[in-house]
């Protein structure tokens with residue numbers, strides 16, 4: 001079994017922000033979960049570096065586009081480890097090997113008869129690096145995304161015969177309803193296709209900053225086609241993922257990981273991924289990815305100021321003060337993955353205190369503290385309480401089924417219900433009362449064994465969301481095994497626990 005997940009490659013013209021962090025975190029959760037299943041996993045992210053906006057910005061700074069790209073790519077490269085992301089490779093579209101694959105694949109598209117010369121005239125947004133169809137131009141001839149006035153552009157270029165894929169794309173959407181989710185986005189893409197596909201420019205004539213067109217040196221490829229091909233080209237030169245079986249060094253990863261299992265994207269790039277990308281792959285006779293999942297926007301509205309973070313949710317400030325785990329948890333917990341939702345520093349702090357600190361953090365600290373206090377740190381050899389076993393039955397499978405559909409918020413909710421169940425179990429059983437009655441020693445043994453095993457089970461399942469905290473906690477339980485098959489309640493065999501500092505301190509060390 002193999003699993004290949006991608007983020008979009010991020011455009012180097014902007015600085016890394018919350019939206020980039022969001023997609024990277026989501027992809028990381030999926031990658032880690034699939035590694036827990038013992039699958040071979042490849043997780044790709046990177047930067048999109050060509051196109052007019054980069055060239056323009058570089059010229060404004062008086063430097064070469066490559067220099068600007070080098071400078072900004074470093075900031076995105078640094079983002080992944082800050083978020084705790086475990087990407088296997090970081091692709092840059094200025095990589096020589098990527099450029100060679102773009103040239104090869106698009107030459108094949110031409111040889112297959114889907115490229116022709118023509119003149120394009122249309123309304124163009126330089127910030128999108130894209131022409132706009134008549135039905136997507138805002139009032140005042142403005143870009144619906146950037147709200148700047150569009151320019152009228154005419155240029156001789158090569159066209160991609162997108163119109164030839166109208167029927168094959170309609171068939172794709174009919175035959176594979178799970179190819180694109182959520183459903184609202186599937187419907188949106190399908191109605192765009194049904195409204196009639198027109199051919200699109202494949203190359204730019206006057207622009208120099210791009211991958212050169214091999215059959216015409218006056219052209220470079222349109223940045224979107226170049227960018228989309230990163231998902232494919234990376235597998236041709238990326239090193240083997242960590243933990244790959246020995247003896248695979250130098251082997252092409254395409255055979256093992258293509259087609260991609262999941263492309264995660266935001267809705268602003270839906271059309272490119274849902275329409276252009278499958279058409280391009282069909283034209284090049286390359287197998288289509290299995291799934292595209294479109295997440296929503298994180299909105300920051302007028303909001304209550306938080307105690308320590310001010311009023312703009314800055315991912316870097318959150319990480320600095322609370323750690324990457326807290327940000328990862330919050331973003332996937334507070335906004336249902338796939339929908340738009342508001343985020344704020346105040347709601348972050350509320351989730352942090354009420355759920356991470358009070359629910360999970362307290363569960364961990366009091367479970368460990370009671371075993372230390374009542375049993376000297378040794379976990380009693382007692383079975384799991386059947387009353388709780390029922391509430392945990394099938395939990396790893398349920399979580400896996402949600403993550404298979406990229407329902408990352410629903411999967412987290414499944415786990416969190418059990419965190420709450422364990423806290424209720426503590427209240428119901430009141431181990432501190434059992435400890436005062438020698439005749440109830442066996443009951444206390446069972447309660448403590450059940451609690452620590454329940455804690456282990458939810459922690460293994462939470463690892464994709466909270467990798468650092470989960471590893472610390474599992475270390476304290478002497479149970480470092482992360483395999484999903486052993487996440488089941490009752491599969492563990494914890495012998496001793498040791499105390500650790502608070503997992504989610506309410507006052508940050510610097511505050």
Ligand SMILES: [Zn+2]
Nearest residue numbers: 125128143146
């Ligand atoms: Zn625009």
